[in-house]
Amino acid sequence: MGLGWRRPAAELHYFLLSGAQPMRLSQMVGQRLKDAPRDAQTASHIFLIRGGYCRPVSTGIYSLLPLGKRITAKIERIIREEMDRVDGQEVLMPVVLPQELWDESGRSHTVGQELLRFKDRNGKAMLLGMTHEEAVVHLTRTEVTSYKQLPCMLYQLQTKYRDEARPRAGLIRVREFTMKDAYSFHATQDCLERYYQRVHEAYERIFSRVGLTQCVSIQSDTGMMGGKVSHEFMAVAECGEDTIYISPDGRYKANKEIATSGLAFTKDAPLPLEEVATPGKTSIEEVAAFLGVAPEHTGKAVFFVDAAGKLIFACIRGDFEVNETKLRNLLKTKELKYANDEQIRAVGVEPGYASVLAVDEKKCRIVLDRSFAESSNLIVGANKPDAHLKNFNYGRDFTGGEVADIGTVRAGDPCPVTGQPLQMLRGIEVGNIFQLGTTYTTSMGCNFLDQNGKSQVMIMGCYGIGIGRTMASVMEQRHDQYGPIWPMSIAPYQVHLVALNFNQPEVKEAAEKLYADLQAAGIEVLFDDRGEKAGFAFADADLIGVPLRLIVAPKSLALGKIEFKRRDGGRNSELLDQAGVVAQMRELVIAELQVPAP
RNA sequence: CGGGGCGUAGCGCAGUUGGUAGCGCGUCUGCUUUGGGAGCAGAAGGUCGCGGGUUCAAAUCCCGCCGCCCCGACCA
Incomplete structure (x- = not known):
């Protein structure tokens, strides 16, 4: 040419x-468009399409055009440099994996529809890798067998496929994407923790170098794994899917799933319990307005059904919302759904006028948020139509159930560490790091011989970064009305x-x-x-x-x-x-x- | 999986009471233009998402399906 x-x-x-x-622009493939497709709503989605960076192929599946490929190549280069700086060794593992490998770890049973499964021509069960713990353990357990080889870290830049229920916002949530995933192996927990800190610092350098203007690492929900440490790196952006809370001095950072507040609740002198008529008033707003009180003087009842079909009766002060993740973690259940009226009535509770007083605790589990248990003289349901009770006091009128923190933090609530009002932000999860422990190395038999010739299980960490999502996040943070404003480090x-x-x-x-x-x-x-x-x-x-x-x-x-x-x-x-x-x-x-x- | 919306040219859209498909942008040719998405003339480009039904006649009416987007649920 x-x-x-x-x-x-x-x-x-x-x-x-x-x-x-x-490149001569006259020859560059990838048209700029005057109008974005109507379905593009976020800044990065609009400019990625209008600027000719990528094109949709199917829901959540995109081709990168030369412009987008150049940017992701530069992001990948920065990531490689930083992974190499923490002694990473680049490898490449397959996208298509035999299901038998996932049978070993047990994940072929525990992971749901997000995992795309299929059969090859011989009828052998295969799957598309959504993450590569199994594959990397498969490598490591035969290649690394001595304490002399530890610690070690392997990483790759590879396509992942997750059959997402709802892809959205262009490259921010997709089904197929390139991920940098890294896995470290250690002889001791102490070694893992020290290495984890090094990776944390490498991640801070990566996200700074690619030009994210606001990226915070927050401790994240470890779910039912329990006791393991993990952090999410969140690019602050209006269109982010996650809610994060930060104290003004930055000392406290947490996502919605685990955030707590330092709210103190005061107990007033209990007044006598009293029934009042509340005809047709079933919601907190209606009851509070009808009785002329603020929602914080009411108690709210929220009903869920867990994975085993058991009814959960959650009580929380009227001005708070139940945090389903906290509740799910507390109950150690995988699934939580809102209960319907029939299920509520089945335990003897009147929907809209629910009260813990008349409940058979054998038939359902009662969880009371601190805001409910530690407040006094609340208005709660009378457990019969068109009536509520005034001056309900936990401890006097009811003593059952369990008290826990199951509330969602609100913007402005005091920080649990500093007491300052918490700022609420939206964030895009661009990376995460996880102290995995021995979950996979135990189930898949990844051992090494220590100095004494004894077989030990390796201790593992894993570390991910979404490449396309990082590009889109930089775009979200650095643009004006005309288009993106790339930093030199990743500009095409x-x-x-x-x-x-x-x-x-x-x-x-x-x-x-x-x-x-x-x-x-x-x-x-x-x-x-x-x-x-x-x-x-x-x-x-x-x-x-x-x-x-x-x-x-x-x-x-x-x-x-x-x-x-x-x-x-x-x-x-x-x-x-x-x-x-x-x-x-x-x-x-x-x-x-x-x-x-x- | 629940709720809502949308499928007509590459993109954005119009299409009335059913009568055989159009506009803007983009693309191609020619001429004129040249500092924040130019003008004129001409041209190419369509299984009207798919399948069935009603009808002399369907983009339009009916039934079924598929795809896409938004909100929620879910998310190692």
Whole structure:
């Protein structure tokens, strides 16, 4: 195609992608679109499609176009560097795995429909890997057999498939995606914990280097695994699926599933229990309004059915919501559904007017949130239609059930550590790290011989990062109304060269020369050689989001100048001397890559 | 899995009472333009999501299915 590629300057070779040619926009595959598909709603989804970064193939399944591939390649490169810095060794494990491997770990039975299973031509049960603990243990248990080989860490960048119930928001939640997954093996728990900390620091460097402006690590729900430590790295973004709470000084960070508040509840002197008529008032809002009190003076009853079909009677103060994850963890049940009226009546409770007083505890399990048990004189159901009880006091009127923290924290509730009001944010989970322990190494027999020649079970950690999701998250955090504003570290190109009035010989000549000189200086340059009108060219440049932009045009050229504009600088631009442009671009690129000049 | 919405050209959309499909953007050709998504002239591009039914006639009415999006549930 006669792209005029030249060998980059040796000292900058490090920063270039292998085989990364410069590109003429007239030849680049991937149209920019004026309108986004109607279903694209979040910023990253809109710009990923409009900018020609990727295209949908099926629900939650995308092809990456050259622009998107260049960005993910740079993210992957940064990840490789940081994984190598913590002594990781890159491997590649298969996407298609035999089910028998997952039978060994037991996960073929415990994982639900998210795991895509199929049979090969011989009828052998196969599956698509959604994570690779089994595969990596399969490798390690034969390759690593001595304490002398420990600790070790293997990582890969590989396609994962999860048959997600509901993909959404472009690349943020998909079914097929590239993940960096890493697995470490240790002889001792202490070694795992020290290594875990190193990976935590590597992750902080990764997310900083790829240009996330706000990324926090929070301790996360360890679910029924119990006792294991894990952290989620959350990119703060409005469209995030997870809710996180942070104290103003950052000392406390937790996600909705495990967050607690430092709320103190006060006990007033108990008043006599009294029945009041509340005809037709079944919800907290109705009852509170009807009786002229605030919701915090009421008690709410919420009914669930657990996996075994047992009814759960949850009590919480009227102004709080039950946190289903906390309740599920407390009950050690996998599944929790809202109960229907029939199921509620079956234990002798009147829906809408429920009271713990008349319940047979043998038929259902009663859990009381602290907000309910530690408040006084609450309005609760009278367990008969059209009536409530005033001045209910736990401890006096009822003593059964179990008291626990099953409430959802609200924005502004006091931090349990600092007492300051908690800030509530939305986040995208871009990575997680997990002290797995011996779950897989025990079940799959991954052992080593220690100094005494005794067989021991290896202790394991695992560490994931979603690549496409990271790209989308950076886009969520760094964009304006026109498109993304890429940081130099992952920008698809470093300089966007626009030629206006490209049909004029002097423009063409100057632009072609500048294009060649930028390449020769080792700079990744995207050359808009289409000769489109300025507005058209600029709108495309904004969608591509390259940090540095040079414009060759007749007016400035007549003065011996090249116009220079930053993507993050609004519409401001300055004129640079033609002679010094390449050197200046080189300096800026190097400076913004945050590495010392060679 | 529950609730809601949508399937007509690459993208965004219109299509009335049933009469044999159109607009804008994009694409191609020519000319004119050239600093924030230009103008004129011409052209290409459609199993109207799929299957069945009603009818002389279906994008339009009826039945079934599929796909896609949003909210919720679920999520090693």
